[in-house]
Amino acid sequence: xxxxxxxxxxxxxxxxxxxxxxxxxxxxxxxxxxxxxxxxxxxxxxxxxxxxxxxxxxxxxxxxxxxxxxxxxxxxxxxxxxxxxxxxxxxxxxxxxxxxxxxxxxxxxxxxxxxxxxxxxxxxxxxxxxxxxxxxxxxxxxxxxxxxxxxxxxxxxxxxxxxxxxxxxxxxxxxxxxxxxxxxxxxxxxxxxxxxxxxxxxxxxxxxxxxxxxxxxxxxxxxxxxxxxxxxxxxxxxxxx
Amino acid sequence: xxxxxxxxxxxxxxxxxxxxxxxxxxxxxxxxxxxxxxxxxxxxxxxxxxxxxxxxxxxxxxxxxxxxxxxxxxxxxxxxxxxxxxxxxxxxxxxxxxxxxxxxxxxxxxxxxxxxxxxxxxxxxxxxxxxxxxxxxxxxxxxxxxxxxxxxxxxxxxxxxxxxxxxxxxxxxxxxxxxxxxxxxxxxxxxxxxxxxxxxxxxxxxxxxxxxxxxxxxxxxxxxxxxxxxxxxxxxxxxxx
DNA sequence: ATTATATTAGAACAAGTTTTCAATGTCAAT
DNA sequence: ATTGACATTGAAAACTTGTTCTAATATAAT
Numbered sequence: 001x002x003x004x005x006x007x008x009x010x011x012x013x014x015x016x017x018x019x020x021x022x023x024x025x026x027x028x029x030x031x032x033x034x035x036x037x038x039x040x041x042x043x044x045x046x047x048x049x050x051x052x053x054x055x056x057x058x059x060x061x062x063x064x065x066x067x068x069x070x071x072x073x074x075x076x077x078x079x080x081x082x083x084x085x086x087x088x089x090x091x092x093x094x095x096x097x098x099x100x101x102x103x104x105x106x107x108x109x110x111x112x113x114x115x116x117x118x119x120x121x122x123x124x125x126x127x128x129x130x131x132x133x134x135x136x137x138x139x140x141x142x143x144x145x146x147x148x149x150x151x152x153x154x155x156x157x158x159x160x161x162x163x164x165x166x167x168x169x170x171x172x173x174x175x176x177x178x179x180x181x182x183x184x185x186x187x188x189x190x191x192x193x194x195x196x197x198x199x200x201x202x203x204x205x206x207x208x209x210x211x212x213x214x215x216x217x218x219x220x221x222x223x224x225x226x227x228x229x230x231x232x233x234x235x236x237x238x239x240x241x
Numbered sequence: 242x243x244x245x246x247x248x249x250x251x252x253x254x255x256x257x258x259x260x261x262x263x264x265x266x267x268x269x270x271x272x273x274x275x276x277x278x279x280x281x282x283x284x285x286x287x288x289x290x291x292x293x294x295x296x297x298x299x300x301x302x303x304x305x306x307x308x309x310x311x312x313x314x315x316x317x318x319x320x321x322x323x324x325x326x327x328x329x330x331x332x333x334x335x336x337x338x339x340x341x342x343x344x345x346x347x348x349x350x351x352x353x354x355x356x357x358x359x360x361x362x363x364x365x366x367x368x369x370x371x372x373x374x375x376x377x378x379x380x381x382x383x384x385x386x387x388x389x390x391x392x393x394x395x396x397x398x399x400x401x402x403x404x405x406x407x408x409x410x411x412x413x414x415x416x417x418x419x420x421x422x423x424x425x426x427x428x429x430x431x432x433x434x435x436x437x438x439x440x441x442x443x444x445x446x447x448x449x450x451x452x453x454x455x456x457x458x459x460x461x462x463x464x465x466x467x468x469x470x471x472x473x474x475x476x477x478x479x480x481x482x
Numbered sequence: 483a484t485t486a487t488a489t490t491a492g493a494a495c496a497a498g499t500t501t502t503c504a505a506t507g508t509c510a511a512t
Numbered sequence: 513a514t515t516g517a518c519a520t521t522g523a524a525a526a527c528t529t530g531t532t533c534t535a536a537t538a539t540a541a542t
Binding site: 310 | 500501
Binding site for chain 1: 268269270271273303305308309310311312313314341342373374375376377378379381397400403404405422423452453454471472473474475476477478479480
């Protein structure tokens with residue numbers, strides 16, 4: 001016993017599979033069993049049925065029982081996934097990739113001596129100078145992207161935050177901050193913008209700590225410190241010469 | 242005479258057209274007339290046939306006479322062309338977007354006291370720890386992406402280059418540099434890695450200038466300075482607390 | 483040779499499916 | 513009210529299509 005077990009697919013099955021794909025491509029709907037039989041020069045519908053069952057067993061096609069022209073090709077010989085599936089797959093890929101590339105409005109500059117420009121809430125950046133494209137993976141998980149905006153740093157006043165002229169900082173709009181956040185603040189007494197680590201000392205004072213540990217912190221009363229956003233990412237591009 | 246001439250399509254025709262598309266998407270083959278009728282709550286097949294003829298007249302569908310489930314949608318209400326064309330369009334979109342999001346291998350760490358790990362040329366990073374996703378727009382025009390690699394900065398030795406612990410630097414492989422490039426170099430005499438601006442003084446010496454202008458440059462003989470790459474981008478991520 | 487299984491044919495049947503037709507309802511314009 | 517194009521119905525007819533059954537033939541292992 002044990003006759004040759006169908007290694008792979010027979011010639012006819014292959015031909016049927018190809019025909020299914022080409023017919024669908026050409027007509028927009030699948031062929032009937034008799035049409036298949038005609039193509040492989042087989043008169044009897046039962047034989048075609050026989051082959052189709054094989055193809056189904058092997059996972060190449062799917063059949064909707066008793067329904068006319070209801071053969072669906074799941075995969076082809078070369079592993080290609082035809083049509084619907086390929087389309088779906090492409091679609092999800094588009095969505096995924098598109099989702100992973102975020103456009104953040106570059107709404108202005110930030111420097112020591114002038115206030116931080118703020119984007120209008122919700123009304124998404126019509127007047128943005130340009131946008132900065134950033135991969136989602138570089139940003140904190142699931143930030144609402146509408147809360148993000150970018151500023152270009154002007155001048156060297158942020159050097160103690162390790163941020164230099166020309167750097168791009170990406171911020172999340174915020175009025176309050178947690179201890180340890182890198183924040184953009186406006187100091188009312190000093191009339192100055194700065195980027196520092198934020199620590200709320202429980203005595204009504206706020207300590208603003210430079211990133212560079214060798215430098216001294218700034219300590220101000222809470223009401224003199226206006227938080228404008230949390231820094232989520234800093235970008236520094238270098239031109240190649 | 243001249244009764245209301247069908248302006249556009251009737252509600253039912255529209256519904257049928259939508260159904261045709263969604264059914265085909267879902268099942269992989271077109272619906273029968275009865276199934277259509279069922280969907281729009283119409284018992285008589287002849288009425289559905291009537292609507293289908295209209296749709297055909299209007300050029301929305303094509304029918305294979307007497308053949309079961311042989312309706313092909315040519316165009317939809319919003320002018321979209323289903324199937325193959327949509328697939329092609331989606332595919333190109335995928336390719337375009339995917340092209341704008343680049344995966345750069347993160348191949349190790351960089352610190353003052355140990356050499357710069359280098360990726361094998363061409364052999365694309367099998368052993369990369371992970372990858373950094375970056376928008377093409379942030380990189381210099383048309384860099385060969387295979388020449389790019391990323392390193393995570395360890396320690397605070399690069400502070401004078403305004404680069405801190407945890408920062409990610411993206412480099413382009415290079416053995417020589419132009420004046421003004423920010424480069425990653427290995428100093429053989431000092432046994433040290435550093436990131437500095439590169440200036441070749443024509444007297445056989447190289448001046449390595451910190452980004453922070455208040456600091457003093459390092460000057461070394463040309464042969465003691467091994468350029469490993471040009472810095473093209475620095476990323477600093479902040480966790481939100 | 484024998485046996486079990488794989489392959490093929492043909493026909494008949496049942497179910498699925500589209501067409502056709504005659505009849506009737508609807509509605510705006512005459 | 514009458515007309516006539518459009519819309520709708522139900523049912524029968526005609527055709528397409530998938531399934532099943534029986535039987536015949538081939539093929540490989542025993």
